[in-house]
Each structure stands twice: as structure tokens, then as C-alpha cells.
Amino acid sequence: MQAPQPVDLRLDPAWIIPVRPEGLVLTDHALIVSGARILDILPCTEADSHYAPTQHRRLPDHALIPGLVNLHTHAAMTLLRGYADDRPLMTWLNDYIWPAERKWVSAEFVLDGTRLACLEMLKGGVTCFNDMYFFPEAGVQAATEAQQRIVAGIIVIDFASNYAADPDGYLQKGLALRDAMRHHPLVSFCMAPHAPYSVGDRSLEKVLTYAKQLDLPIHIHVHETEDEIRGSLEQHGVRPLARLHGLGMLGPDFIAVHAVHLEPAEMALMAEHGCHVAHCPTSNLKLASGIAPTEALLAGGINVGLGTDGPASNNRLDLWQEMRLAALLAKGYTTRPEVVPAQTALRMVTLDGARALGLEERIGTLEIGKEADMVAVDLSAAHAQPCYDPVSQLVYCADAADVTHVWVAGREVVCERQCQTLEAAQVLARARHWRDRLARS
Numbered sequence: 001m002q003a004p005q006p007v008d009l010r011l012d013p014a015w016i017i018p019v020r021p022e023g024l025v026l027t028d029h030a031l032i033v034s035g036a037r038i039l040d041i042l043p044c045t046e047a048d049s050h051y052a053p054t055q056h057r058r059l060p061d062h063a064l065i066p067g068l069v070n071l072h073t074h075a076a077m078t079l080l081r082g083y084a085d086d087r088p089l090m091t092w093l094n095d096y097i098w099p100a101e102r103k104w105v106s107a108e109f110v111l112d113g114t115r116l117a118c119l120e121m122l123k124g125g126v127t128c129f130n131d132m133y134f135f136p137e138a139g140v141q142a143a144t145e146a147q148q149r150i151v152a153g154i155i156v157i158d159f160a161s162n163y164a165a166d167p168d169g170y171l172q173k174g175l176a177l178r179d180a181m182r183h184h185p186l187v188s189f190c191m192a193p194h195a196p197y198s199v200g201d202r203s204l205e206k207v208l209t210y211a212k213q214l215d216l217p218i219h220i221h222v223h224e225t226e227d228e229i230r231g232s233l234e235q236h237g238v239r240p241l242a243r244l245h246g247l248g249m250l251g252p253d254f255i256a257v258h259a260v261h262l263e264p265a266e267m268a269l270m271a272e273h274g275c276h277v278a279h280c281p282t283s284n285l286k287l288a289s290g291i292a293p294t295e296a297l298l299a300g301g302i303n304v305g306l307g308t309d310g311p312a313s314n315n316r317l318d319l320w321q322e323m324r325l326a327a328l329l330a331k332g333y334t335t336r337p338e339v340v341p342a343q344t345a346l347r348m349v350t351l352d353g354a355r356a357l358g359l360e361e362r363i364g365t366l367e368i369g370k371e372a373d374m375v376a377v378d379l380s381a382a383h384a385q386p387c388y389d390p391v392s393q394l395v396y397c398a399d400a401a402d403v404t405h406v407w408v409a410g411r412e413v414v415c416e417r418q419c420q421t422l423e424a425a426q427v428l429a430r431a432r433h434w435r436d437r438l439a440r441s
């Protein structure tokens with residue numbers, strides 16, 4: 001008989017929920033990690049003779065699931081969390097958020113804000129986030145310090161900021177960052193033109209050219225509010241999605257953030273082009289933008305992932321809330337309780353997010369050969385007992401505080417609810433420092 005193979009980690013959770021194949025829940029199974037990857041998933045009775053792990057962790061009350069993917073956020077806006085609540089989108093942006101950003105946003109602000117975001121997200125099981133913000137180099141720095149996977153947006157917006165003077169400046173800086181960091185194992189990039197109302201045709205054409213040349217996804221806010229659509233009809237004579245389509249932007253690399261207000265023909269167009277949607281249910285409710293037609297999007301074959309949006313319009317970076325809300329809103333919106341069942345909601349927050357970002361082959365499920373982005377969730381709390389169906393429990397009962405352990409590419413970044421990669425006290429002290437500065441102004 002062969003000696004057991006030395007490996008880095010063996011996990012024995014109560015349930016392994018790989019997400020693919022859909023519906024599979026494994027009990028009495030172990031997951032084996034070697035380096036950054038999942039080496040094996042096998043019955044516990046066989047694991048002893050096959051593998052000699054350096055670390056063996058038993059998780060008797062836990063579900064083990066793939067790391068959660070936040071498909072849309074502006075991480076550094078943690079520092080503007082609660083700064084201007086209870087206002088409509090354009091008032092919120094024009095009168096509060098954009099003036100505050102003009103005054104305060106710097107590389108230091110983004111570094112501190114993103115560190116706070118990474119701390120919150122990692123502790124809540126978010127192992128990958130798709131970010132759109134100024135000074136993305138500072139966002140990338142924070143995420144790599146935290147050992148968290150980031151898809152850094154190459155942001156483009158037509159107005160000047162402390163980061164760049166004009167659209168070409170934004171592009172140059174973002175592309176230089178991409179050149180410098182493109183081989184980092186936890187960093188990838190997407191083009192991130194802000195929105196159809198804040199980026200002109202000339203800039204959008206350049207974004208599209210670079211996206212094609214570099215094979216990057218495009219990530220843009222679109223059809224968020226009725227006002228946005230009215231404005232586009234007045235200025236361009238067409239609705240925003242039609243304008244983007246006219247520029248040749250729709251395709252399998254296109255991620256429509258929000259997609260709240262859509263006509264049936266627009267959904268058919270998005271399906272035909274293989275577009276993805278980043279559904280941000282809390283943000284849409286908080287800014288009173290509306291409710292996205294999730295069930296119709298899914299029924300039309302459109303891939304829908306979930307995002308928190310920025311912490312100034314949510315105000316959490318908690319995908320457990322988004323997952324639960326996405327499932328509940330779809331039921332209320334259609335008056336059909338069977339739509340967006342728990343399995344679908346869990347897939348949206350893992351595999352479907354990864355798919356939208358072009359990372360489906362690397363993350364999003366617990367499968368042999370994939371990178372070990374994993375989350376252990378303790379389902380023994382009163383609010384999750386008794387447990388008949390762990391998937392149902394994850395979607396309708398669990399929250400971020402039930403996450404006990406998190407791994408990114410095989411590295412344990414949260415252990416017993418404590419972040420191992422960021423100094424929490426320091427991160428929180430910097431948040432209070434910025435609160436004092438902004439509150440005085």
C-alpha cells in the first residue's frame with residue numbers, strides 16, 4: 001500500500017456544497033488543498049489512507065462553500081458610509097458624494113477605505129470583488145495586502161478628479177497599473193466606464209478598443225433609474241442600452257450594473273449578446289431606483305451575479321444580505337414563491353459572479369483543480385437551527401457573522417472570525433480618523 005500523500009490542508013465540514021453540480025450536498029466528505037488549489041474531494045473514510053495533511057481542520061457544525069464574489073462595488077467608499085443617506089441618486093451624487101470626493105479622495109483615502117472594505121468583506125466570506133473607483137492602484141494595494149482577490153476597474157469618467165484630469169488620463173493610469181500588476185495571482189482587471197450619462201461616445205469607443213485588445217470585461221452602471229433613461233432620450237435620442245449597443249459594446253464581456261429598468265426587447269438583446277448583469281438589490285432599494293426584473297433576466301438566459309454596490313448606498317458590504325434580498329425581492333416582484341430558489345441565489349453569489357468576470361475556470365465552485373477560495377459557515381446558531389437543508393439555511397438564515405473561516409487561493413485569511421492579514425484595530429482607527437476629518441469640514 002502506498003504511503004499517504006503529504007498535502008497542506010484537509011477540511012472535514014458537516015456539509016460540502018460545491019455549487020456545481022447544482023443541488024449537490026456532500027456529507028462525510030473531506031476537501032483536500034495542496035498549495036493554492038483544491039486537490040481532491042473524497043469520502044472521509046478514504047481520506048485517511050490517501051492524504052497526510054499538515055493541517056487537519058474539523059468543522060462539525062459548518063457548511064463549506066465557494067468564496068463569495070462581489071460583482072460590483074466601490075470599496076473605498078466605506079469612508080463615506082452614512083455620509084448622506086435618504087436621498088435620490090442624482091441629488092446624492094451631485095450635492096453630496098461628488099463634492100466630498102472632489103475634496104477628499106486621494107491615494108491615502110482609497111488605501112484606508114479599501115482596507116476597511118477588505119476587512120469587512122473577508123470577515124463576511126467575500127473572497128473576490130469587482131471594484132470601480134479612483135486611484136485603483138491604492139485599491140489593489142489594499143486587496144493584495146489583505147490577500148483578497150480583486151478585479152480592479154480601469155475607471156473612466158468625463159470629469160476631472162484628484163486622480164486624473166480627463167478620460168485619456170484615466171485610461172493611461174489604469175492601463176499602466178494593469179501592465180504593472182497583470183501577473184499577480186490575485187489581481188485581474190476590467191474596463192470600468194462609470195455610466196452612459198458620465199462618459200461620452202469618444203471615451204466609450206476607446207474603452208471598447210482597449211477591452212477587445214486586452215481581452216478585459218467592461219463593467220458599467222446602466223439603466224439604474226428612469227431619470228437616466230429620460231436624460232439619454234433627450235441628449236442622444238435613444239435609451240442608454242441602445243446607445244451602448246450602437247457603439248458595439250454589448251457582448252459576453254459586458255457586465256450591466258443594476259439593469260433595473262429594462263423593456264422585454266432590451267432583455268432579449270442582452271441575452272442574444274451573452275451579456276451579464278450585476279444585480280445590486282439593496283442599493284436599488286436604498287436609492288429608490290426600483291427593482292430589477294431578476295426572474296425575467298434569468299428566464300431569458302442572462303447570467304446574473306450579485307453586488308453590494310458602494311458602501312455609501314447600501315450601507316454594508318455583506319453579500320449574505322444581497323443573496324437573501326435577491327431571492328425575496330424576485331418572489332415579491334413576481335408573486336411567485338418558487339422563483340430564485342435558494343440554490344439559484346447561492347449560485348448567483350458564487351459561480352455566476354465568477355462567470356461574469358471571466359474567472360469561472362479558476363473560482364466560483366468547489367471543484368478539483370480550482371483555486372481554493374472557500375468559506376466555512378457555522379450553522380449551529382439559534383437563528384439557523386434546526387437544519388433540514390443547509391442551502392436553505394445559508395440563504396434565508398445565515399449572515400456574515402456566521403462566517404468563521406475563509407481561504408483565498410489556499411491561504412487562510414480568516415480564522416475563528418479573526419482576519420489574519422489585516423490589523424483590524426489599525427484599519428478601524430484610520431476609519432475614525434477620516435470620519436473626524438470629514439465631519440469637521
Ligand SMILES: [Zn+2]
Pocket residue numbers: 072073074221257309310
Ligand atoms: Zn455602483
